[in-house]
Amino acid sequence: MLNCLNGITSTAAALNAERIRMDVIAENIANAHTTRSADGKPYQRQQVVFETVLQNQPGNITGTPVSSVQVARIEADKHPPILVHNPGHPDADAHGMVAMPNVNVHQEMADMLVASRAFEANLAVVRNARSMALQSLSIGKRS
Amino acid sequence: MNTLSAIRPVLQNLPQIQFTPKTGNATPVNDFMPVGETFDTTLRKFVGEVNTKQLAAQDVTKQLLGGQNVPLHQAMIAVEEASVSFQLMVEVRNKLMDSYQELMRMQI
Numbered sequence: 183m184l185n186c187l188n189g190i191t192s193t194a195a196a197l198n199a200e201r202i203r204m205d206v207i208a209e210n211i212a213n214a215h216t217t218r219s220a221d222g223k224p225y226q227r228q229q230v231v232f233e234t235v236l237q238n239q240p241g242n243i244t245g246t247p248v249s250s251v252q253v254a255r256i257e258a259d260k261h262p263p264i265l266v267h268n269p270g271h272p273d274a275d276a277h278g279m280v281a282m283p284n285v286n287v288h289q290e291m292a293d294m295l296v297a298s299r300a301f302e303a304n305l306a307v308v309r310n311a312r313s314m315a316l317q318s319l320s321i322g323k324r325s
Numbered sequence: 326m327n328t329l330s331a332i333r334p335v336l337q338n339l340p341q342i343q344f345t346p347k348t349g350n351a352t353p354v355n356d357f358m359p360v361g362e363t364f365d366t367t368l369r370k371f372v373g374e375v376n377t378k379q380l381a382a383q384d385v386t387k388q389l390l391g392g393q394n395v396p397l398h399q400a401m402i403a404v405e406e407a408s409v410s411f412q413l414m415v416e417v418r419n420k421l422m423d424s425y426q427e428l429m430r431m432q433i
Contacts, residue, residue: 184371184374184375184378184410186406186409186410186413187402187405187406187409190402190406194398194399194402197396197398197399198396198398198399201396201398305398308398308402308405312405312409315409315413316409316412319409319412319413319416322416322420
């Protein structure tokens with residue numbers, strides 16, 4: 183297999199993983215005020231867990247397997263829901279407390295920045311791999 | 326004077342192109358001809374691989390434009406890989422043409 187852009191396989195997987203993380207953060211922000219999810223309880227904050235996978239085909243120049251990344255699972259945050267006093271709310275309990283999701287929008291914004299920057303870093307890897315390949319191609323040029 | 330001696334250590338670190346014989350009892354024609362795979366076959370295979378990359382890039386772009394669930398970066402990476410391998414092919418072709426013209430200019 184012709185391999186012009188080395189190191190791209192793991193970077194592509196990382197880009198994919200960061201995209202999934204972004205999707206999960208979007209889901210959290212969208213459901214930050216959802217008091218009733220599919221199981222009737224307030225929405226629980228989701229978080230992604232990344233894991234390393236060894237790619238079988240030799241991808242880099244030395245022929246050793248490349249370790250890339252994938253999303254192992256998407257898990258719910260174990261923190262309890264935040265209780266807010268709002269007796270007029272349809273989902274309020276006998277004491278007038280409403281269980282709100284354990285999503286902290288500020289934390290989600292910070293996580294979103296981290297995901298965005300990580301995506302950017304991987305894009306920089308792609309850019310550099312491309313420019314290295316093109317620079318190698320210009321070795322033999324006379325001008 | 327050997328001006329190219331400086332790049333020799335660099336060349337030793339590059340992966341070697343190996344001409345491995347396909348059949349065990351192939352006899353070498355002479356010392357200059359590699360046994361087994363000829364340059365012609367290597368070139369053919371290489372052009373075929375470049376073509377495969379182009380087709381893969383075209384395929385993934387079509388899927389993306391067709392609204393299927395293909396990530397954008399994957400399409401861009403496939404296109405980029407096809408582009409770089411195509412440029413490599415163009416460089417190889419330029420080298421071959423250069424050497425051909427050099428031979429044609431040779432005085433006998």
